[in-house]
């Protein structure tokens with residue numbers, strides 16, 4: 152068995168749908184049910200930070216992804232459970248279907264989309280790779296009723312991309328194809344950044360200037376940027392790497408928020424040796440944005456809040472959340488303020 156008959160669920164989704172027992176820390180709720188495709192051969196790509204990379208995963212039984220296992224279920228049971236849960240839990244807004252890199256992936260993903268769209272009333276996002284998906288696939292995805300196409304570019308520069316995902320990693324992904332795929336997705340989805348996004352992981356060796364440059368480039372193309380903070384996955388090529396300092400992550404969250412809201416631009420910001428020194432707007436305005444807290448909440452397709460996906464439970468308990476899956480409370484804001492003061496001092 153494998154996709155499209157079966158899919159993997161994140162543990163958070165399995166808990167939310169009642170397949171697994173458990174509660175989220177601080178009573179967080181999950182807004183998006185994440186499904187991952189699966190194949191006997193696994194993924195044919197070899198991204199050095201990913202638990203599914205072909206050189207480290209054992210065929211279909213990927214070691215982990217975002218440090219948790221992804222149990223497999225028949226798609227029809229998942230659709231039934233989504234309907235039952237969405238009726239009781241209005242927080243669930245969306246289903247996200249993530250593709251593996253495989254020549255079969257486009258056809259199977261579209262088949263899963265059709266079943267989820269006909270079996271539920273939720274919005275659907277697809278997380279795809281332009282290595283396997285081309286413009287005609289995007290057109291079929293749109294025709295199947297998908298609201299969002301997202302591309303996990305992950306690395307901020309061509310050099311890092313090539314080293315961690317492309318030729319340098321013995322993988323099939325190519326930077327040019329990814330950026331072309333982003334452009335094609337915008338052409339097909341039409342209404343710009345409401346429908347097309349990229350995933351960007353902070354902490355893969357990029358400078359703050361490089362991250363800000365890619366964020367601005369994406370928004371100028373009509374594409375949203377959804378941020379992730381690198382966390383080393385056991386058994387992967389980057390298992391000995393460390394997380395980026397939280398102060399660095401806070402800076403990039405602010406940069407993304409300011410560009411997203413049209414409050415600043417890359418060209419107005421100041422950098423020294425790659426480190427961000429000025430955000431391009433008056434200090435009092437920046438402080439009120441920090442105190443508002445929204446800049447530090449999870450960014451993604453509407454409703455996608457990925458609770459505690461970027462930190463350990465111990466870090467979360469200490470208040471060191473990277474992406475807040477709910478509005479930060481007064482104590483959280485004090486913590487964030489200190490982190491951002493340290494970031495720009």
Ligand code: SF4
Nearest residue numbers: 247276301451452455
């Ligand atoms: S932001 Fe969330 S819903 Fe959108 S593609 Fe990424 S994981 Fe899926």
